[in-house]
Structure formats: C-alpha cells, structure tokens
Amino acid sequence: MRQNLQTGERLRPVDLARGHGLSTQAVRNYEEAGILPAAGRTPHGYRTYTPLHALALRAFLALVPGHGHRTATAIMRAVNEGADDEAYRLVDESHAQLLDDRRTLQAVESALRDLAPTAAPEPGGTFIGPLAGRLGIRPATLRKWEHAGLVRPRRDPRTGYRVYDEAAVRDARLAHQLRRGGYLLEQIAPLIDQVRAAGGLEPLEAALSDWRGRLSARGRALLSGAAELETYLRRRCG
Structure with a gap:
C-alpha cells in the first residue's frame, strides 16, 4: 500500500x-x-x-x-x-436516514390529504370535550398531546378551561391523522412545529415541495x- x-x-x-x-x-x-x-x-x-x-x-x-x-x-x-x-x-x-426522511415526508403529505374540510371555526374557539368528540378520541388524549407539545390551547381567564382556537384545532387534527398512521408523539412534535413555522397548512405545501426537492438532491x-x-x-x- x-x-x-x-x-x-x-x-x-x-x-x-x-x-x-x-x-x-x-x-x-x-x-x-x-x-x-x-x-x-x-x-x-x-x-x-x-x-x-x-x-x-x-x-x-x-x-x-x-x-x-x-x-x-x-x-x-x-x-x-x-x-x-x-x-x-x-x-x-446515510441511505437509511434518507429513506426515513422520505417516509416522514410521505406521512405528512398523506396526513394533509386526509384532513377533511371542516366548518368555519367557532369565533371563541371550542372546548376539550367537543373537540375530542369531533375527533373520536378521549379528552385525556388531548391533554396528553398538550403535554407533549402537539397542541397549545389557551386558558379561559375566568374559568381556567382549555379553549382550542383555529390553530389548536388544526394541530389536533394533524396529530390525530399522524397517530392513526402509526407515528409516535416524539416523531409528530417536530412536524407540528413545521406547520406552525410555515404559518399553517397552505404555506406548508411550498415547504413540502422544497423538502421533496432537497431529498431528491440528497439521493x-x-x-x-x-x-x-x-x-x-x-x-x-x-
């Protein structure tokens, strides 16, 4: 040598x-x-x-x-x-990491596609019981998601009750779709953060397109x- x-x-x-x-x-x-x-x-x-x-x-x-x-x-x-x-x-x-990143992107894209249109949000937001009922989950599940940082309801200053505004409802619905897809809470948290950073689901579409392009370039x-x-x-x- x-x-x-x-x-x-x-x-x-x-x-x-x-x-x-x-x-x-x-x-x-x-x-x-x-x-x-x-x-x-x-x-x-x-x-x-x-x-x-x-x-x-x-x-x-x-x-x-x-x-x-x-x-x-x-x-x-x-x-x-x-x-x-x-x-x-x-x-x-490195190849395995790229594959995992592709699967994460696919999960987000699939979750966004599966989010059914909803009626206009209630002006003052909604409470934990009605939102849990709408998603078909228990209120305890929403509290668990809140603890994990997936959902950020505000508190009513008079009653102390959780109030879910439009953004919190959006995050809860996205978390619900990803959980149904088998993703763990710690895997979902950074994805929810991306939605928040993008300013919602529609701006996220451009971010997802850029993400897809970067994955292709890495490949x-x-x-x-x-x-x-x-x-x-x-x-x-x-």
Whole structure:
C-alpha cells in the first residue's frame, strides 16, 4: 500500500489544491484528518502526492453533499485505515436516514390529504370535550398531546378551561391523522412545529415541495459520492 502511494506522477500540494479549487492549507488539513492517505516526502521534507491522492480528494468532495462533512470524513478515514466494512456501514446509515426522511415526508403529505374540510371555526374557539368528540378520541388524549407539545390551547381567564382556537384545532387534527398512521408523539412534535413555522397548512405545501426537492438532491448526491468512492477503492486496491 505504501509503495502504491509513492509511485506514479508526483503532485505538489499546490497542484492538488488548484485542481479542486482548494487552498494548500485545506489539502494539508485533509491529510491530517485522515481524509487523504499519508503523503510522501522529498529528501528535503516537502510533501508529495500522487494521482491516488487526487482520487481520494475527489471522492471526499463528492461524498460531502450527500453525507455531510462529518460522515464523509469518517468514511474516508475508515477506507484509508483499511476498515472498509466500517465505511460501508456509514454509507448504509446515510441511505437509511434518507429513506426515513422520505417516509416522514410521505406521512405528512398523506396526513394533509386526509384532513377533511371542516366548518368555519367557532369565533371563541371550542372546548376539550367537543373537540375530542369531533375527533373520536378521549379528552385525556388531548391533554396528553398538550403535554407533549402537539397542541397549545389557551386558558379561559375566568374559568381556567382549555379553549382550542383555529390553530389548536388544526394541530389536533394533524396529530390525530399522524397517530392513526402509526407515528409516535416524539416523531409528530417536530412536524407540528413545521406547520406552525410555515404559518399553517397552505404555506406548508411550498415547504413540502422544497423538502421533496432537497431529498431528491440528497439521493443524487449519494449516488455521485458512491461512484467516486468506488473509483478510489478500485485504484487503491489495484
């Protein structure tokens, strides 16, 4: 392995940096982080790289968009240490995370489609009993959802009763759909937060479209990264 790294064309740090739009310091940092194999040294102590180092750098830069900098670094470090199985595991984890994110998006989209139109909200809001009856659940369930942060009713200042305004009813209905889809409360909470941040269900449609586009881009990036990593692995072992 050491011999393979030192044979072939010699590349200076500046050659490797210019070829990838980086600074020479970035190249040195990548080597120190284990992203690149150890460089050779001239009799005067200057670093020398080879086309194999260029392939390693190209693989890393291709991995970053799909896996993120931290995971891409761990993948390359594992490969350069000869721990290929660990590298494959990290790649698999990124694919599994993407699949989980796709399923989450599908669950939200499905829940939004299944939300049946409702009558105009009551001007003063509704109380826990009528809302629970409308959803076909127990009032205790709504209180549990409130404790988990899924629903935020206000309190009537005179009676202390919970009052569910239009936004709270919307959140309760969305939580109900997601629970019916098998999602846990801790999985639903961040989705409800996205609805609130978007300002409701209609603005969320644009956010979901953007989310879908980002997932597709990640999927393509994972494929591109895998291709460059495979090229590096073949040359490293050749």
